[in-house]
Amino acid sequence: MKMLSTRERQVLVGLFLSKFNEEGLEVLGFSSFSEAFNVLALSLKASPASLKNYRDEFDPYFPNPRKGWHKRPIREYCKLIMDKYGEFGIDTFSQLIKSEVSDLGDLVLIEDKVDAEGSKAFAKRLITGQAAEKYFEAVYRTVTPFRDCQLVNTTAFGCGFDYKMLTAMDSFLAVEVKGMATPTGIVQLTTKEYTVAELLGDRFFLFVVRNFVEKPYHTMFQNPLRSDLVFERRENVTVQVSWTTAIGRYSNEAQDQKTI
Numbered sequence: 001m002k003m004l005s006t007r008e009r010q011v012l013v014g015l016f017l018s019k020f021n022e023e024g025l026e027v028l029g030f031s032s033f034s035e036a037f038n039v040l041a042l043s044l045k046a047s048p049a050s051l052k053n054y055r056d057e058f059d060p061y062f063p064n065p066r067k068g069w070h071k072r073p074i075r076e077y078c079k080l081i082m083d084k085y086g087e088f089g090i091d092t093f094s095q096l097i098k099s100e101v102s103d104l105g106d107l108v109l110i111e112d113k114v115d116a117e118g119s120k121a122f123a124k125r126l127i128t129g130q131a132a133e134k135y136f137e138a139v140y141r142t143v144t145p146f147r148d149c150q151l152v153n154t155t156a157f158g159c160g161f162d163y164k165m166l167t168a169m170d171s172f173l174a175v176e177v178k179g180m181a182t183p184t185g186i187v188q189l190t191t192k193e194y195t196v197a198e199l200l201g202d203r204f205f206l207f208v209v210r211n212f213v214e215k216p217y218h219t220m221f222q223n224p225l226r227s228d229l230v231f232e233r234r235e236n237v238t239v240q241v242s243w244t245t246a247i248g249r250y251s252n253e254a255q256d257q258k259t260i
Helices: 006-028 033-043 048-061 076-085 090-101 107-114 118-142 191-203 253-259
Strands: 150-153 163-166 172-179 204-210 217-222
Touching: 006 033, 006 048, 006 076, 006 090, 033 048, 033 118, 048 076, 090 107, 107 118, 118 150, 118 163, 118 172, 118 204, 118 217, 172 191, 191 204
Parallel strands: 172 204
Antiparallel strands: 150 163, 163 172, 204 217
């Protein structure tokens, strides 16, 4: 559950980055302030400049190398956030940031505990998923094939692509969105995504958002399996552990009888 308004979340991010500075970046998994501003701004539907301004708003109150907005008093709504959350330690504060920024809410905290990479996977998940998808949602009307399409978010359906773009011809285009922190890197398609790309051909688009560390931009590939991209098949053998239990005929019989 989200606790704060959109503006309050942006102010909270600024407070966190001002108070904890480089340590705060590391805890969230970002390599630089530029990357953090770009990724978090897209996730919060803000601008990187807005998040930077909120960080600078709090800089005069914390021991970091920046002077910030030291020539004017702090804005009242920013002061309210600082009064409420400014004494939080980095662990509690970073958990609050993650739950407020992520679309998963506080479920992201469970993911962090389960993920082998721990909290540093937070930024990676935003870049490869949430921030890249928010970028596409913000710009798709400027992209020629999608300009007149109706967007349907299919990320929760597991259908092999992230967006179904409905056309005026009662058909649809499929868009799979990927994100990369740097201008170059590896993009991976799952077996389902690859199979759907083969099936849909020219109706399938791979939309790659690149360079979150500096300034995000995109490259799009229509029918990527027939483009100048070269896909290599890689097989990973993993051991999957499961836990089983037997439910007997009389297991918890007393409780069963109470609920009848």
